[in-house]
Amino acid sequence: MVFQARYDEAEAAEIIGEHRHLEGPLLPILHGIQERFGHVSEEAVRQVAAALNLTRAEVHGVVTFYHDFRKAPAGRHVLKVCRAEACQAAGGDAIAGAIETALGVKFGETTPDGQVTLEAVYCLGLCATAPSAMLDRRIVGRLSEAKIGALVEEARL
Amino acid sequence: MTKLFIPLDSFAVACGADTIAEEFKRLVADRKLSIEIVRNGSRGMAWLEPMIEVETPDGRIAYGPIEPGEAETLVDAGVLSGAGHEKRIGKVEEHPFFRAQTRHTFKRCGITDPLSLDDYKAHGGLKGLERAIGIGAETVIAEVTDSGLRGRGGAGFPTGIKWKTVAEAKGARKYIVANADEGDSGTFADRMIMEGDPYCLIEGMAIAGVATGATKGYIYLRSEYPVAIDVMREAISRAHQAGVLGASVLGSAHVFDIEVRVGAGAYVCGEETSLLDSLEGKRGQVRFKPPLPAIQGLFGMPTVINNVITLASTPEILSAGAAAYKDMGMGRSRGTIPIQLGGNVRHGGLFEAPFGMTLGEIVNEIGGGTASGRPVRAVQVGGPLGAYFPVSLFDTPFDYEAFAAKDGLIGHAGIVVFDDTVDMMAQAKFAFEFCAIESCGKCTPCRVGAVRGYETVKKIIDGEHPAENLVLVEDLCNTMKFGSLCALGGFTPYPVMSAIRHFPEDFHGEPMRVAAE
Known part of the structure; x- marks a missing residue:
């Protein structure tokens, strides 16, 4: 799940502070x-720029x-959803199309209820268990029409 | 206590290995079984993942592919003592796919607990680094040079020469950068070694540190590899605690630290100079060369930037000696290469072998042809910037020069197999589309050429003056090939031109007049 929170300058300062010593x-x-x-909101860009003198x-x-x-x-x-060659070779285009249909959105769009954003990715390194996808940070391989239902349902939760 | 191995490798995890491990854990607790569950790396037989292995008096017995929900039936069937079962594979070492390999860089992958340093040492780990510290920088560089090791990221530059340049360069500090931005479709060797044997990369980087005087290492790891990020970070932290890294590497006077930096989804950052800019916190745009990164690399300091597999190959070269490595291979391609088979292939996975096998042997005999059972029509070798090879070129040996002679490249050694349903015109269009999406925008041939190429191939698909537009595409490819700043724009012509050249029937049956080069 992607965490969405109201921007908080103090928290952002903390995050900046944690990393600013790095090269x-x-x-x-x-x-x-x-x-x-x-x-990364406009406010965040301002604050990070000011903190790093950029x-x-x-x-x-x-x-x-x-x-x-x-x-x-x-x-x-x-x-x-991976759209790269190995997944294409393994029927990935049909899978990608079926996912678009199941979610009712195109790649790059978010469902109207704000639940799921669908994006293309170019290679998850799962080329021998293609087609593959990643839901938040969870990877899924060997996608089939049958598996899509469960995946989409999970994404809608 | 019997060991039960359940891989933590992404192949296995993507097919339910975490759930399977949980199920076995519950069973072990409920039934008070004397079983220790080890999350190992993958043996590379991806079509059998998740593949579990049980330690028995007769050796490790494998079963696969296991699916979530099967644990209980498997245990009831006596799998934990190696009993017969329809999913029993037997000993991995005796499996034809495994037996035919020469496991050099991947010798521990899948066998050990990736995060156990004791296991690592018990299987020959750290011997290379110990020897490197003992023999000193010059001899280490001589060994790596003698081994004939060339950069496994695709460029094939001699590693020893790169290291020597950095060793001789003057700088307030020096860096070792592992390029783990493995963005090529069809490749996963970097990911597998990082997940399955992370200390091997750590050791390789430390050896490079000893050889060049670098004290800091970065692993630039792509964000699409969540498992590798976690495993690598944990391994680095443990290596620190054990004194493998830090102020005194293995008790020596060498200082060496490693940090993982996560990429942000830009394919072009796999190009070494844009990777360095990205590490510096900039847009990942390609730099002009010279200066070479070896002279002025990260933060302007002398920097070794090597692919993960290049670095991970050095511990074994150092421990077994350069000669053993050099004795393998063909021509100027020495040693072994982890070949990655993906896409529509029956036996997909990682196959490490000396250079020199033919493409046909690899695809048909090792890979077993297509997964769909239809005839193989094309294979793309070397990622999205690699050429499509037709079956008529399957006698090409896997070797840097042999592939170049056929207007192709081995790149990072990924092979994507397509069956006869592939539309090569669509693949040519995709090559331009991908380049347009991923171009860093610095040079015009790549930034504009990719978009124009995409538009022109679309016109050909729509049947709009196909012959004239094919001539235009070839001209554009020439401009991109010779005018682009890096391999993204420079190599996009490989998939496009190979598709046009070898599969003219897909381009409206109007074969192009190909100028002999």
Whole structure:
């Protein structure tokens, strides 16, 4: 489950404080912020930039460069479905299509009830148990039409 | 106490191994069985995962693939004493897929408890590092150079030369960076060694530290590998406590620390210079070379940046000696290569062997053809930037130079198998699409070329002037190949051109006139 919480400057400062002694602390800080608040908001960008003596543009540039960081909250669960070659070879396109149908959203969208965000991922390293997906931090392999029902149901919980 | 092995490897976990382990744990407690459950790495036979193994007087007996909900029936059937069962595989060592291998880098993977340092040592671990400390930096570099080890990330650069450059470079501090941003589809060797034998990577990095004078190591690990992240972090912490890492490596004067840094979903960060920028906390954009990372790498300091498998190959090279490694392989490709079979393949998994097997042997004999039972039509070797090989090129030996001669690359040694339902025009379109999604945007051929290529292949799919547009695609591929800053834009032409060249019938039956190069 993706934790969504109201932005809290003191908590963000704590996260920054935990990592700022590291060499190149920006990515670990952004991961920490996203893990805590579910996304990296504009307020977070300001605060991180100020703390690390970077411009907002620099931090914004980093946040938007990486697929993992989101500027807006995701659904309660994030379902990432592998769309790369090994999964394609194992019937992944049909599986991906069936998941879109079951959830009623396209890749990159969130269900209207805010429960599930569906995203494409390019390789989970499960190429010999393809097709595969990841629900939040849980990996799932050998996806079949039969397994999709359970997976989608779990995502909707 | 009998040991029951249930893998913690992602292959097994993705197919229910955590649940299976819980079920066995409950049974062991309820029935007061004298069983110790060990979460091991994977033996690499992914189609049999989750594959459990029971220690018996006759050796370790394997069963698989096990599914959640089966534990009780298995125990009732006497599996815990190695009894017969329809899922009984027998001894892994006697399985044809396993027996045909030369396990060098993966010699412990799946056999030991990945997090037990005692187990690691009992199976030959730390001998390489001990020897490295004993013989000193110069001799270590000489050994690695003599072994013929080349970078396993795909570029195939001689490891010893890279290390020597860093050793001789001047810097206030030096770094060892393990490239664990294994983003190529069809590859999972880095993940498997990190999950199944993490100390091997730690030892390899420490050896590189001894050889070059580097005192700090980073493992840049992709966020798509949650299991590997957890295992690697725990192993590093234990290695610290045991004095393998820290202010005095194995009691010597060498200082070496390792930190895991998690990537953020950018494929291009597998390119070494964008990885370094990402580690520094920047956008993962490719750097101009020179300067080489060996001279000015992470934070401007001399840096060894090696693929995980490259580093993990060095402990065994150091402990068994360079000659043993060099004696394996063919041509300028020495030693072993962990081949990864994925996609539509019957026997998918990791197969470590000396270089030189033919592609056909690997796909048909080892892999057993397709999982769907249909004929193999194409295999993509080396990830999304690798060429598609038709069956007519299956006599190509697995070797860096032999693949280059066929306009392909072995890359990180991943092979994705496709059956005869594959539409190669769609695969060519995907290659451009992927490049467009993942381009770092720094150079124009890649940033713009990928989008134009995608649009042009779409036109061909729609039947819009296919012949003219194919000529345009080839021209564009040439620009990308020779004008891009790194392999992302530079190698995207490989899958595209190989698809067009070897499967012209998929491109509206208007075979392209291929200029002989």
